[in-house]
Amino acid sequence: MYGTKVKSDQLKEFLEHIFTENDKRQGPGTPVCIWGSHGLGKTHIAQAFAKERGWQFRDIPVAQFEEMGDLHGMPEKVDPTPEAPNSGDEYTYFYPPDWVPTEEGPGLILLDDFNRADDRILRGIMQLLQNFELTSWKLPPKWQIVCTANPEGGDYSVTPLDDAMLTRMIHVSLSFDAKEWAKWADSAGLDKRGISFILNRPETVTFKRTTPRTLEQFFRQIENIDNLENNLELVQMLGMGTLDDVTVGDFLNFIRDDLTSLIDPEEILSVDDFSKIEERLKEIGTDDKGNRRIDRLSTICSRMLICLTRENYEAGSTDEKNLCSFLKSENLPKDLKVGLAMDISRNGSELIRGMLRSDTAVASMLLEAM
Numbered sequence: 614m615y616g617t618k619v620k621s622d623q624l625k626e627f628l629e630h631i632f633t634e635n636d637k638r639q640g641p642g643t644p645v646c647i648w649g650s651h652g653l654g655k656t657h658i659a660q661a662f663a664k665e666r667g668w669q670f671r672d673i674p675v676a677q678f679e680e681m682g683d684l685h686g687m688p689e690k691v692d693p694t695p696e697a698p699n700s701g702d703e704y705t706y707f708y709p710p711d712w713v714p715t716e717e718g719p720g721l722i723l724l725d726d727f728n729r730a731d732d733r734i735l736r737g738i739m740q741l742l743q744n745f746e747l748t749s750w751k752l753p754p755k756w757q758i759v760c761t762a763n764p765e766g767g768d769y770s771v772t773p774l775d776d777a778m779l780t781r782m783i784h785v786s787l788s789f790d791a792k793e794w795a796k797w798a799d800s801a802g803l804d805k806r807g808i809s810f811i812l813n814r815p816e817t818v819t820f821k822r823t824t825p826r827t828l829e830q831f832f833r834q835i836e837n838i839d840n841l842e843n844n845l846e847l848v849q850m851l852g853m854g855t856l857d858d859v860t861v862g863d864f865l866n867f868i869r870d871d872l873t874s875l876i877d878p879e880e881i882l883s884v885d886d887f888s889k890i891e892e893r894l895k896e897i898g899t900d901d902k903g904n905r906r907i908d909r910l911s912t913i914c915s916r917m918l919i920c921l922t923r924e925n926y927e928a929g930s931t932d933e934k935n936l937c938s939f940l941k942s943e944n945l946p947k948d949l950k951v952g953l954a955m956d957i958s959r960n961g962s963e964l965i966r967g968m969l970r971s972d973t974a975v976a977s978m979l980l981e982a983m
């Protein structure tokens with residue numbers, strides 16, 4: 614793969630900068646190529662980027678193009694125009710394909726999985742990447758081009774790109790981050806037990822059969838199964854149909870270990886008597902042999918951060934008091950508490966930061982960490 618490895622939020626900043634610079638030019642801009650494994654969310658990020666800004670969007674599956682006409686358009690003989698009937702003999706005109714935009718942007722053309730296209734199609738795309746036009750048509754002003762590509766190598770059936778193709782684009786490689794995925798999954802309404810599982814076991818995302826895409830499929834299938842432990846056989850069948858065997862085994866162990874019942878952040882923030890939460894944190898934070906389970910406590914902290922940094926978060930009457938109590942809990946290791954407080958301070962709203970400053974002990978914790 615090519616370019617710096619970035620997370621999804623970094624990728625959006627990267628695209629924003631390049632497209633802003635492209636718009637400043639008099640001529641064509643520079644396309645972006647996003648590299649990454651299958652199911653990582655490359656297409657979704659590009660589509661969401663356009664939607665968030667109210668841009669027009671065209672998803673072009675160039676890997677499905679079989680003829681050059683799919684790219685250039687279809688030729689047709691045209692008579693001289695009525696305005697110039699004696700201008701000469703008939704000529705050939707290429708009608709652009711229907712996927713080519715005709716209205717001025719801003720807009721984004723996504724050439725999806727473009728290095729899976731036939732080599733002939735890739736050679737035809739070179740002029741489009743260089744000049745934002747082909748011999749038969751050109752993109753209207755304020756349109757941007759993004760390509761997505763899978764890594765070259767034995768794991769993917771792709772067409773290798775030569776230097777002439779590579780140098781027509783700016784490259785970046787998308788990487789998986791469990792916390793960012795969990796933030797997206799929370800906003801998409803995925804099963805909270807599935808979110809806790811990935812936060813607890815991020816290494817299970819192997820990018821063979823277990824990808825963000827297949828995890829979403831699986832978690833959508835189990836969301837209406839209230840008691841997973843009583844339906845292990847069904848859960849296993851659903852998992853084996855979508856995920857790697859090892860991931861399925863880990864998820865079943867996750868269920869048997871009763872980690873699906875980790876405390877929800879909403880429950881922590883709304884409880885009337887925080888001592889009840891302290892008791893559960895103490896219980897969850899140790900296993901049957903008395904060993905400390907930092908992984909469980911870390912998952913609870915990660916989900917708390919996601920909850921507090923949602924765009925639609927609204928503080929309840931007990932949120933401030935309980936959040937501060939949570940950050941001072943003796944049942945949470947200091948590094949988890951400090952890390953969570955810092956993340957909330959950096960990523961939360963002014964309302965959230967005010968909640969942290971309201972408690973002297975929490976405020977001191979932040980100052981010491983800075």
